[in-house]
Amino acid sequence: MNTQRAAVEILREKCVEHGLKLTPQRIAIYEAICHTTDHPSADKIFKKIKGKFPSMSFDTVNRTLLTFSAIGLLKVVEGHGDPKRFDPNLKQHHHFRCIRCNTIIDVYSRYYDSVKIPQDIQSRFTVLGKRVVLEGICKQCRKKS
Template identity: 35%
Template sequence: MSNSELKEALDTLKATGVRITPQRHAILEYLIKSMSHPTADEIYKALEGKFPNMSVATVYNNLRVFREVGLVKELTYGDSSSRFDYVTSNHYHVICESCGKIVDFHYPALDEVEQLASHVTGFKVSHHRMEVYGTCPDCQKKDVH
């Protein structure tokens, strides 16, 4: 359940060489267990009790790290501050146009796109597909030489 999700998240961090600090642990735990889309400030305030000395910058820094690793999505709706969403299970593919290699990358499902398509066209939407195309790091090196 959410505990195994946390464990998975920590494994992801370890695998990508991101240090696991108490603050990171707490922020991740909060994101996973809160089941909401908190702002950075909400997270900061929620963890004030546990980490009285934690800086807001730490929250922002770590949310950025999580986002870069694909664990968290930053939602930029219209309002003034970003909201952060723990990414559960969805992933898409990046495909190398040179050698055909396929690599997973995590990204939350594009629910909003489905909703909009459904609303605008009257379709009853069942699913969608998306792929990103480009050149993998190996082939980029080859191209240079």
């Protein structure tokens, strides 16, 4: 998904860079996720691979995806799985999320409020909400490190 180079080559480079072994499991998992565009869960990837690689365990898939995220081969994106996070603030606003402590902080910005929804997106979806989501390190977590 990074470039059109073979997924294995991208994976090999990253593994060398981080001193990780290039295992058949890692190759299968990386190839599987690179063929998705639907932001799958670990379980989805596991089920997808199981047919071709029957000895694969769920734990390996889960652990490996987290490893990939740690070395920058993929990203963990906003999901609406559990535990759900609730927001009583119905005013238009935006969010900053700390990738260390997972705190979500409200961000108020007229500039962000005024960001438009392009016409082609309007025609593809029924858009009901819009928000700019920033991520990074919060003040407290910056202090700690």
